[in-house]
Amino acid sequence: MDFTLSIEENEDFFTNKMITFEKRYILQHYFKNRIKINEVERRILENCHTDEIEPIALIGYLLGDKSPLNIFRLRLGSFFKSDLELAKCCKDLITEKDIKEAEAILFHYEYEENDHIERPIFEYYYKRPKTN
Known part of the structure; x- marks a missing residue:
């Protein structure tokens, strides 16, 4: 099997x-x-588990939506010092209002998080620097 740089053709990488x-x-x-x-790649990325900040940020950027979880991905990416271009792109996609709305939803006591996908994102989010 040849290795291609395609999310869709390498779905197994993203589900493992x-x-x-x-x-x-x-x-x-x-x-x-x-x-x-x-759309196929979007579905794959929405269900992709990763424990590292860079892939979390890259997934957030590629999804580019304003869902609360993706706002958290982008917020984490905005602090990523190893790739300043990625950090700037993530920061440019969100506003303070987006962040506050996402926090209100995801930090609500009735919100049930998905351990597989969301737990690593939440753990990094709690540890992030408090200013940008």
């Missing part, structure tokens, strides 16, 4: 939480080349 390098490499390829994701 143990695979990190290939997942990050493909996400970086999409980001650096400004490749737009299709």
Whole structure:
């Protein structure tokens, strides 16, 4: 099997939480080349488990939506010092109002988080610097 830089063609990488390098490499390829994701890739990324800040930020950028969880992804990405371009792109996609609304929803006592997808994002979010 040849390795392609496609989220859709490498769905197994994105559904296996143990695979990190290939997942990050493909996400970086999409980001650096400004490749737009299709609906199949969107579904894959929405269900992708990752424990690292860079892939969390890249997924947030590629999804580009204003869902509360994605706002958290983008907020984390805005603090990512290892890739200042990614940090700026993430920061440019969100506002303070977006952040406050996402926090109100996701920090509500009745919100039931998905341990598989959301737990790593929440853990990093709690540890983030308090100013941007």
